[in-house]
Amino acid sequence: MRRAWAAISAIASKDLKVARRDQVTTYVLAGSLLLAGAARLFLPLVEGTQPRFAVLEGAPAALIERLEAAGRVELCADEAALRARVLEQDDAPGLMVDEHGALALLLEGDEAPAVVASTMAAARSEAATQGGGDGPPRPPIRAIGLSLLLYAAVVLVGSAMGLGIVEERESGAMSAMSVTPLRFREYVIAKLAVSGALAMTLGVAAAWVAIGAAAPLGSIALAALGIVPITWLFGLVIGAAASNQLAAMAAMKGLMLVLVSAPVVGFMDLGGWAWLLTPFAPHWGVQGMFAALNGQAPWAALWAALWAAPWVAGLLLLLRRRVTAAT
């Protein structure tokens, strides 16, 4: 037991030293915290985005007032400027009073019906989309964005673990280790412990940077704990499947499809097809983080751990075979 502990701490210490020498730890921390800082800066802007209306100068003050109650009004000097503004890519409808005194609505043509309906409602002084309107509730963009970001901060640590294994194989360090008393399980426990601890720390630190002192750090830590097996899964796929850095990149590219698309699709309205996401651990991981951010218990992250666990076990067996074959 004492020997095993010494071997595990030796490998963990070696991994941390290599990570420090190659500045991997610095980049992992800086990259995640930088993104968390950017999220803190930009997500409120995105959430506070108001509908925009382009209005021809000289339009009745009452119309402008009604539109300002529903969004932001941009005044255009002449009709050509109004048309040019409407043709920009941000779905801002145009309004003007034509020569016959009729209220003219200018659309580009690809606006969603909801945009057209809310513009008409605002111009008519009906209940507008902002504040007190009876339109569909706005999606919680900030919580969705943050949960995806924190999930990414935790899971991407797996890349450092996987690429570390690939580099050990390429550099011959793995062959050297095979003639020491080190056992495979000690090697793996060290890898999983270092990446798990780093992932947890990073998830909580990123939440603190992105949200501040108000962040429910306890729930976020629990959600991050549930996501850690996905971090291991990510690292083990790279470590077990790739024999060199190019193959590692190919493995990451293939895996990213599931790691990114399942969580994003989970926030869409899938109707009766939502059950299809059940076996996808990344979906549950992000849902757990989303619950934690909303002050709820992150039970979904437990599902993430349960669904990822068999994959982690299978990949450990595969990695053992690869390591044995390589040495």
Place this chain on the structure above:
Amino acid sequence: MRAAALWSLLWLDLRLAWRGRLFAVTLALGAVMAGAVRIFAPAELGGAHELEELAAAWAAEGGRLTTLRPQAQAMTLQARLVPAVICLDVLVVGFFFGGVMLLQEKALRTLAAYRVSPGGAGLYVTSKVLVNLLMALLYTALVLVIVPPAGASIGAIAGVMGVVSLGSATCTLGGIALAAPFRGLSSFFYPAAVASMVLSAAVPAYVAPAFATEGMSWIRALPTYQAFFALCELLGPGGRAGVLPGFLWISGVGLVITAALAWWLTARRVMQEVA
């Protein structure tokens, strides 16, 4: 002489990419993503009936409704997703490949051998760009075969290949320039992931154009943002002025800057450190 050297390098890079399963994974992903778009994304227009009802109600109240670009309605969700499938792989993920190829050769010490050959940094970088370009064009062709763009002319398809080529070259060169100072993939991965996430900020702006306003207008300067709308313009109804010139301007400037940086860093740093 230089053509023969380039051909040798290109052949070597192609074999390495093939052995690393980059081609296989890229094409398999293209097939899966394009297949999913073909199967799940509606190929019919949605909301047209609702818009007609809104227009009728507006007219009944004495209002007038003018659609400046009526053909814009003709883009289905399936058609709108094709530029996203192409851009995400070629530009956002493709950004990694140039850098990874360079780092792989650092690890294998192939670069040390190359240093004492007559080839220079220019040929070395060109070869990487051409391999990624080939992969990007094959991927795009596969996506367009699986989800054929309705009514797109041969000229439009050629234009798509041109946009993909320019975007792929810029991103590969950017990846090489970013990777040059790093020792290995594990230290390069995070900075590249952050850069890729910034490039992918164009995705929500493509889905909801209002996203690129209110302090987020910097997204419009990203080559990915310009490429999304340039592909949409070529594969869709067209008629939106300034989209293609905007892409050409931003990507052209990006290509010149990334080419200069990639060449300079390869010549002055990568080739020196392995000498």
